Amino acid sequence: MLEIKNLHVKLEDEDKQILKGLNLTVETGKVHAIMGPNGSGKSTLSYVLSGRDGYEVTEGSATMDGFDLLEAETEERAAEGLFLAFQYPVEIPGVSNMTFLRTALNAQRKARGEEEMSATDFLKMVREKAKTLKIDGDMLKRPVNMGFSGGEKKRNEILQMAVLEPKMCILDETDSGLDVDAMKLVSDGVNALRSEGRSFLVITHYQRLLDHIVPDVVHIMANGRIIKTGGPELALEVEKNGYADLLAENA
Ligand code: ADP
Ligand code: MG
Ligand code: MG
Numbered sequence: 001m002l003e004i005k006n007l008h009v010k011l012e013d014e015d016k017q018i019l020k021g022l023n024l025t026v027e028t029g030k031v032h033a034i035m036g037p038n039g040s041g042k043s044t045l046s047y048v049l050s051g052r053d054g055y056e057v058t059e060g061s062a063t064m065d066g067f068d069l070l071e072a073e074t075e076e077r078a079a080e081g082l083f084l085a086f087q088y089p090v091e092i093p094g095v096s097n098m099t100f101l102r103t104a105l106n107a108q109r110k111a112r113g114e115e116e117m118s119a120t121d122f123l124k125m126v127r128e129k130a131k132t133l134k135i136d137g138d139m140l141k142r143p144v145n146m147g148f149s150g151g152e153k154k155r156n157e158i159l160q161m162a163v164l165e166p167k168m169c170i171l172d173e174t175d176s177g178l179d180v181d182a183m184k185l186v187s188d189g190v191n192a193l194r195s196e197g198r199s200f201l202v203i204t205h206y207q208r209l210l211d212h213i214v215p216d217v218v219h220i221m222a223n224g225r226i227i228k229t230g231g232p233e234l235a236l237e238v239e240k241n242g243y244a245d246l247l248a249e250n251a
Contacts (some may be wrong), residue, residue, distance in 0.1 A: 001199045002026040002168055007060035009041075009048050009224075018044045020224035021060070026168070027216075031190070031200040033210055035235060036221035037243050042203045045221075046172045050084040051077055064168055079111035083158045083166030092144040097156065100144045101126060101163050108164060129162040133192060154182050158189030169193070172203040187212030207239035222247055 002025065009019035018041045034042055043049070048055050049062060051074035055179045062069045067080050092100060106116040117125070130137055135155050145153060161169055173186065183206070190200060190213045195232045202213055210232060218234040224242065227250045228234065238246070 001028040001030075002062070004049075004062045004202070005060055007045075007048070007062060009044060009055050010058055010092075012056045017058075018055075018224055019048070020069045022221075022225050024219065026199045026201055026221055028167075028199055029196045030216040031194065031202065031213060032217045032219060033202045033204060033213075033215040034219045034221050034226075035207070035233065035238055037203060037247075038205075040221045041224045042221055043172050046084055046170045046201075047201060049077075049170060050074060050082065065086060075111060078164075078166075079108045081165075081167035083161055083164055083169045085161070085169065090144070090189050091146045093146055095144055096141050097144050098123075098126060098140040101140075101160065103162055104160070109159050126159075126163055130159060133158055133162060135159050139249040144189065150179070151185060153183050154178075154185045155189075158185065158193070161189070161193055165198075167197060168199050168201070170201045170203070173206070173209060178206065178209065183209050184212065207235045210235045220246055222250065 004022055004024040008017065008024040009021050010017045022041075022045065024032075034045075036042055044055065048057065049069060051069075051072070053200055057070050057235060064082060069082065072080070100116070102119070102122045105122070108115055126140060127137065130140060133155075135158075139152065139156065139159070140150075145156065148156060169190075171186070171190070178186065187209060190202070194200070200213075202209070202215065204210065214232055215235070218230055218232060220228040220234065220238065220243070228246055
């Protein structure tokens with residue numbers, strides 16, 4: 001599914017190397033977690049994969065089922081099935097969440113050469129998904145993210161995922177200060193959307209999140225690279241001992 005090889009990334013406007021030969025493979029249907037100290041480049045990785053401006057890839061590759069992510073426009077990546085949570089955090093006055101989701105979905109379908117979904121079919125589909133995820137129908141009518149609480153934004157993120165049906169979901173929860181309720185929302189949502197054809201890359205500071213979203217694989221990232229890979233027990237080890245020993249082993 002996702003295959004990253006020897007990825008080197010620097011800031012576009014500065015002589016600062018952030019990713020320094022990162023290797024990562026996420027298999028189809030698996031949930032991988034990335035943990036690591038602040039500043040190790042976790043968010044940069046998610047930005048680069050989704051195509052945010054400001055970063056320059058100097059070496060290496062990133063493909064999704066063979067599709068070259070790094071050469072593609074952000075919209076093409078989305079159409080191929082890549083989803084970055086908080087890709088759409090903007091508040092849009094006057095545009096209902098429902099309209100926004102339908103526009104996003106149809107843009108992706110169009111890019112894939114598929115027919116647009118009718119308003120009626122969309123309404124039916126989105127209502128069903130909202131119901132399954134226990135998301136209040138009211139949220140569909142409200143303007144996108146306007147005045148949403150932290151928890152509502154999280155719910156919306158899960159709803160976006162459910163509607164767009166991506167095959168690769170990247171969630172960067174590092175700096176969002178998840179409280180216990182939000183953590184539960186995110187983990188329930190991810191668990192509900194886990195499926196054979198869908199992979200997740202969950203980036204987090206919080207071992208606790210991984211008690212709820214039990215990952216198949218845990219990676220520790222430091223200084224622009226994955227320095228250790230293991231099972232869920234690796235997250236517990238980090239929780240107990242911190243990163244110091246791991247960093248020393250890799251110094
Ligand atoms: P993490 O998510 O692991 O905390 P980041 O990817 O946010 O790490 O940041 C990695 C390093 O790159 C940090 O030193 C950060 O300050 C720097 N960095 C990332 N993006 C930028 C940017 N746009 N401008 C300046 N520094 C950046
Ligand atoms: Mg940070
Ligand atoms: Mg971060």
